[in-house]
Amino acid sequence: MAAMTLKKRLQEMYRLLHDTFGPQGWWPGETPFEVALGAILTQNTNWRNVARVIEGLKAEGSLDPLVLGEIPEAELAQRFRSAGYYNIKARRVKNFLDFFAGRFGSSMEKMAEADWQNLRSDLLGLHGIGPETADSILLYALHKPTFVVDAYTFRILSRHGLAADPCAYEELRQLFMDRLPPEVPLYQEFHALLVRIGKEFCRPQPRCAGCPLENWPEAGA
DNA sequence: GACCAGGCACATC
DNA sequence: GATGTGCATGGT
Numbered sequence: 001m002a003a004m005t006l007k008k009r010l011q012e013m014y015r016l017l018h019d020t021f022g023p024q025g026w027w028p029g030e031t032p033f034e035v036a037l038g039a040i041l042t043q044n045t046n047w048r049n050v051a052r053v054i055e056g057l058k059a060e061g062s063l064d065p066l067v068l069g070e071i072p073e074a075e076l077a078q079r080f081r082s083a084g085y086y087n088i089k090a091r092r093v094k095n096f097l098d099f100f101a102g103r104f105g106s107s108m109e110k111m112a113e114a115d116w117q118n119l120r121s122d123l124l125g126l127h128g129i130g131p132e133t134a135d136s137i138l139l140y141a142l143h144k145p146t147f148v149v150d151a152y153t154f155r156i157l158s159r160h161g162l163a164a165d166p167c168a169y170e171e172l173r174q175l176f177m178d179r180l181p182p183e184v185p186l187y188q189e190f191h192a193l194l195v196r197i198g199k200e201f202c203r204p205q206p207r208c209a210g211c212p213l214e215n216w217p218e219a220g221a
Numbered sequence: 222g223a224c225c226a227g228g229c230a231c232a233t234c
Numbered sequence: 235g236a237t238g239t240g241c242a243t244g245g246t
Binding site: 081 | 236240242244245
Binding site: 027038039040042043044045046047048049050084085088092127128129130131132133136148150151152153191195198199203204205 | 224225226227228229230
């Protein structure tokens with residue numbers, strides 16, 4: 001039997017997940033700005049904790065780039081508390097807001113008109129915006145055809161032998177983009193489905209299964 | 222109490 | 235370039 005090409009395997013994976021779970025309708029967020037803000041706040045953090053922050057901002061009417069821009073960084077940090085890493089995230093959001101205001105007049109519509117490949121480079125140049133955050137903003141807030149790679153993507157693809165472990169972000173991103181048509185709904189749904197099974201099934205543990213020291217007692221235990 | 226959650230920057234070698 | 239570490243809350 002001929003080995004299935006990587007492209008075929010990706011297509012099959014998507015079809016199976018989509019048939020099983022249906023469209024996920026990502027990203028949760030009512031406006032493009034809300035999506036962009038959420039992308040920064042959810043860095044290495046459970047979405048539930050981020051949702052709390054966003055609901056709080058909505059409640060006080062500050063879920064707006066111009067309003068947030070007027071809030072001092074220290075006070076912003078307090079509003080971000082439940083999302084964790086709140087001091088760092090306040091700084092990162094400020095950096096994004098400054099760029100967003102200076103370059104696009106705090107307009108997501110204007111931002112969406114920019115050449116997205118150049119925009120991606122600019123976002124990556126901001127302190128606090130790494131590849132996953134940049135791609136999340138581009139794909140889900142601005143609807144640009146770039147693939148989002150996250151911890152779930154790494155784990156799932158490496159466990160199923162589709163990617164090396166470890167594997168660089170850009171390498172995995174290209175693995176998808178070189179083999180799938182650059183369609184925004186496809187990229188959005190595929191990533192959302194990977195997160196879905198990552199949360200439900202592809203858990204981090206057991207991390208050391210098969211190691212002869214797997215059940216070795218800790219020193220002092 | 223340990224582990225985990227939709228990263229990123231920075232120091233060090 | 236690879237590796238280790240700080241950042242922090244809240245759920246299981």
